[in-house]
Amino acid sequence: MPVAFTVRLVARIGEGFAHMDLTITAQGLLQVAGAGDAPVLLHPIWLRERLPDAAVLDPQTGQRLEEAAETPTDLRVTAAAHDGTIAFSDGFATRLPAGWLAGAIAAQPRQAQHVHWDGTLDAARFPCADLADLRARPAALGALLAGLDAYGFAIVRGVPIEPDGGLAFADLIGPIRMTNWGGMADVKAIPNAYDLTMTPRHLEPHSDNPYRDPVPGYILLHCLQNDADGGDSTLVDGFHAAAMLRSIDPAAFDTLTRTDVTFRYHDDSAFLEHQAPLIERNAAGDVVQIRYNNRTEMVGRLPVDQLDAYYAARAAFWKLIAPVSPLTLQFRLQPGELLVMDNYRLLHGRTGYTLATGSRHMRQCYLDRDMVGSKRRLLQPA
Ligand SMILES: [Fe+2]
Numbered sequence: 001m002p003v004a005f006t007v008r009l010v011a012r013i014g015e016g017f018a019h020m021d022l023t024i025t026a027q028g029l030l031q032v033a034g035a036g037d038a039p040v041l042l043h044p045i046w047l048r049e050r051l052p053d054a055a056v057l058d059p060q061t062g063q064r065l066e067e068a069a070e071t072p073t074d075l076r077v078t079a080a081a082h083d084g085t086i087a088f089s090d091g092f093a094t095r096l097p098a099g100w101l102a103g104a105i106a107a108q109p110r111q112a113q114h115v116h117w118d119g120t121l122d123a124a125r126f127p128c129a130d131l132a133d134l135r136a137r138p139a140a141l142g143a144l145l146a147g148l149d150a151y152g153f154a155i156v157r158g159v160p161i162e163p164d165g166g167l168a169f170a171d172l173i174g175p176i177r178m179t180n181w182g183g184m185a186d187v188k189a190i191p192n193a194y195d196l197t198m199t200p201r202h203l204e205p206h207s208d209n210p211y212r213d214p215v216p217g218y219i220l221l222h223c224l225q226n227d228a229d230g231g232d233s234t235l236v237d238g239f240h241a242a243a244m245l246r247s248i249d250p251a252a253f254d255t256l257t258r259t260d261v262t263f264r265y266h267d268d269s270a271f272l273e274h275q276a277p278l279i280e281r282n283a284a285g286d287v288v289q290i291r292y293n294n295r296t297e298m299v300g301r302l303p304v305d306q307l308d309a310y311y312a313a314r315a316a317f318w319k320l321i322a323p324v325s326p327l328t329l330q331f332r333l334q335p336g337e338l339l340v341m342d343n344y345r346l347l348h349g350r351t352g353y354t355l356a357t358g359s360r361h362m363r364q365c366y367l368d369r370d371m372v373g374s375k376r377r378l379l380q381p382a
Contacts (some may be wrong), residue, residue: 007081007082029043037259120327159337211263223333231360241292252313256279259313264296
């Protein structure tokens with residue numbers, strides 16, 4: 001049985017010098033300990049497949065050259081030297097820069113830090129900015145997108161009050177998502193509406209277009225006119241509602257994460273359909289997406305006991321998000337304001353309005369999730 005041994009690597013990191021102790025364990029793992037830090041164990045294959053070595057990663061793109069799945073699964077680290085050189089059991093050797101090693105043992109990136117909120121959220125805390133400032137200062141856009149990530153919504157002011165004025169904001173991020181309805185679409189009461197959105201009726205809290213795959217990531221709702229009686233915007237933090245359901249009724253939460261339902265939109269030119277649960281979790285169990293759209297959801301013909309459970313769970317969730325619930329945030333968009341909403345997290349709606357008293361005219365479009373995340377990461381402070 002090999003015996004563990006340690007070498008001390010002393011190197012310049014940033015402005016000063018630091019040391020790290022490299023220990024090869026009896027199992028051939030590399031243990032790295034910075035000064036004062038708890039030691040971190042690095043799996044040999046984890047280490048090997050991300051080595052900053054031109055034989056492993058292409059120096060220009062950072063993309064891997066070696067076929068990682070062909071790495072021997074019994075790979076071990078066999079040697080380490082004071083200059084950071086390490087060797088593996090298959091004969092490969094490379095020198096690890098101290099700064100790179102420091103990054104390798106740094107804390108794992110945490111999941112986004114969401115700020116859960118309810119109907120009492122003070123307007124002073126809404127992430128918001130003026131379009132002119134966002135155009136002038138990338139840092140302002142970075143801060144707004146960080147706020148959008150934390151709260152799930154943001155408000156942009158000073159957006160040109162013209163039909164495609166919202167594109168001035170979208171263009172700061174990336175191309176808008178085109179759908180079968182085009183790019184920028186009216187949200188306004190019209191005769192022969194093809195969607196309840198285009199009527200003066202109130203709209204229950206919902207997420208948009210769950211029948212698409214992928215579901216549109218962010219909604220940009222640009223207000224051009226809003227002077228009728230009623231027509232306030234309503235928002236619910238779906239992640240907060242899901243966390244509450246998980247806490248007060250774990251069985252209902254579980255049912256909504258395990259039951260795939262069908263969302264469907266069908267007209268003369270489109271037949272859109274997607275099956276997914278109302279509450280979606282990732283492999284770690286974290287809630288990553290809420291789908292709630294009463295207008296287009298139909299559960300399949302499941303066994304009666306499963307339907308019993310589903311209907312009860314859906315009713316329990318609805319009770320949390322319904323317009324009269326304490327989770328509902330209500331405010332009024334003014335002309336020239338644009339509301340950005342995370343369509344994977346928020347449920348949005350509106351109060352009904354009276355056409356005889358004025359007009360309510362919004363224009364909306366979508367941005368894909370990856371483009372918003374990309375811009376946020378590019379602009380986040382180092
Ligand atoms: Fe909507």
